[in-house]
Amino acid sequence: MASGYEDKIMSPSVWHPRDTTEAWTFKKLLDSDAIYVAGGTLLRTQWESGLAAVPKHLIDLSSIPGLTGxxxxxxxxxxxxxxxxxxxxxxxxxxxxxxxxxxxxxxxxxxxxxxxxxxxxxxxxxxxxxxxxxxxxxxxxxxxxxxxxxxxxxxxxxxxxxxxxxxxxxxxxxxxxxLFRETDLVPKRFGAFHKVGRREAFTPSLVTVAINGGMKPDGKIADIRIAVGGGQTIPHRLVAVEKILKGQIPNRELLGEAYHAVMNGYRPKSDPFATDDYRKKTAANLIITEIWKTYSEWADGGREPDGAY
Ligand SMILES: Cc1cc2nc3c(=O)[nH]c(=O)nc-3n(C[C@H](O)[C@H](O)[C@H](O)COP(=O)(O)OP(=O)(O)OC[C@H]3O[C@@H](n4cnc5c(N)ncnc54)[C@H](O)[C@@H]3O)c2cc1C
The missing domain is CATH 3.30.465.10 (Uridine Diphospho-n-acetylenolpyruvylglucosamine Reductase; domain 3)
Incomplete structure (x- = not known):
């Protein structure tokens, strides 16, 4: 016997546009009765869990040539x-x-x-x-x-x-x-991505952190961008933290200041799985550790530089 979900999933009309303009036109004409579908993995989960209703029309993007690769x-x-x-x-x-x-x-x-x-x-x-x-x-x-x-x-x-x-x-x-390349002025590029979930693998994120930066020949941070997300939080940049770090040689005081700026700047959304405070501390620890690791490797072949921390 078919479940309610299967009954509903059979009902939408599926449109196969030939190009992106035709897809856009379908969407404009059908408006909220239609939705673009790519792989369908997220949509299917939303429909099955009842988070979203199956719309009357699906606009299948996979039929459009030139959008892969x-x-x-x-x-x-x-x-x-x-x-x-x-x-x-x-x-x-x-x-x-x-x-x-x-x-x-x-x-x-x-x-x-x-x-x-x-x-x-x-x-x-x-x-x-x-x-x-x-x-x-x-x-x-x-x-x-x-x-x-x-x-x-x-x-x-x-x-x-x-x-x-x-x-x-x-x-x-x-x-x-x-593409970011190392140059004479910025001879070292560094970066990291961390995802913390409730298990090691196959897990939704609680906290995500991405860092992309460059270091000058004297160890000063030439440029840095940091973004945080996780769970239902829309990822965002930590501009205040970037400003603290840019142009500076990391040391204990600077990293302490940056840690507090992460705690103030990260705006995680709460859910029953983890508190805001847990997420903020996790992100701050990951970011500060990454900067510390990068600088110490750079400054002294992996050993802690004299008096820097
Ligand atoms: C078991 C499982 C585990 C998952 N784990 C994770 C995870 O760990 N991390 C994670 O980030 N996600 C996860 N997801 C969610 C999902 O699989 C991914 O986000 C995936 O990349 C969505 O891509 P899709 O092509 O399937 O999107 P779809 O389901 O087809 O579409 C998702 C949304 O994007 C819109 N859309 C799709 N393509 C376009 C486009 N080109 N232009 C405009 N709108 C578009 C659709 O209208 C829809 O609103 C998981 C899903 C499942 C089922």
Whole structure:
């Protein structure tokens, strides 16, 4: 006997647009009766759990050619929005140039889900674990908005999400992920992605942290971006912490100041699994440890530098 959910899932009309403009037009015409579907992994979970109703129309993005695959350009990777998390994890260019993205994608679900789930769906979900990485790597999201294509910096996009929902008709087509290279002025690049959940693997996040920075020849931090998320928290940058660290050589006092700025700047959403305070302390410890580790390795081949801490 069919369950209520199966009855409902049989009912929607499924549209197969030939290109992104046709998809956008379907969405504009059908409005809230329709939803874009990529891998369907998140939507299916929402429908099955009753968190969202199955709409009358599904707009299947997988029928659109040209939205999958990863292309290496001179200074960036162009990742099609329909590229699966599984493809991202194994792509040779992503493996070589973006260990942070590999680490983030590796931490999401299990391979059966990753082989269906797309990078676009992870981003548009607004709480996907890949988002902090895109924020700190200054990725740009390319959208079909019906008029001309629109490109928006990842951190500006998430900032706007704090106050307004994304436009449901905007269709994410591509992610441009800049490549960071070591230079004479910034001879060391460093970065990290951490996800803390309630178990070691196959777990929703409680806290996520991403860091992307560069160090000058004298050990001063040349540039740094830090983003935090986890659970239902829309990831965001910790601009005040970045300001404290930028241009400075890490020492005990500076890291203490940065620790307090993380506690003040991180705005995690509460849920029954972990308190705000736990999440804040976890994020602060992860961030400070990462900076400390990076600097001590840089300064003294892994040993603690004289009097620095
Ligand atoms: C068992 C399980 C475990 C999971 N674990 C994790 C986890 O650890 N971390 C995590 O981040 N997520 C997790 N997820 C959630 C989900 O799998 C991922 O977020 C996934 O990347 C969503 O991609 P999708 O293609 O399946 O999106 P879909 O379900 O197809 O769509 C998700 C949302 O994005 C919209 N959308 C999709 N593509 C586009 C586009 N190109 N343009 C505009 N809108 C679009 C859809 O309309 C929908 O609102 C898990 C899911 C399951 C089922």
């Amino acid at each position: 990863i292309e290496k350009k001179e200074d960036s990777l162009a990742i099609g929005a329909l590229t699966t998390l599984g493809q991202c994890r194994k792509d040779p260019d992503v493996l070589q140039h973006s260990p942070l993205l590999v680490e983030a994608v590796r931490s999401i679900a299990a391979s059966s889900v990753r082989n269906l789930a797309t990078i676009g769906g992870n981003i548009v979900s607004r709480v996907g674990d890949s988002l902090p990485v895109f924020i700190v790597c200054q990725a740009e999201f390319e959208w079909n908005t019906g008029l001309s294509p629109m490109t928006e910096d990842a951190s500006e996009w998430v900032e706007r999400l704090q106050v307004q929902l994304p436009k449901a008709s905007h269709l994410l087509t591509r992610v441009h992920l800049p």
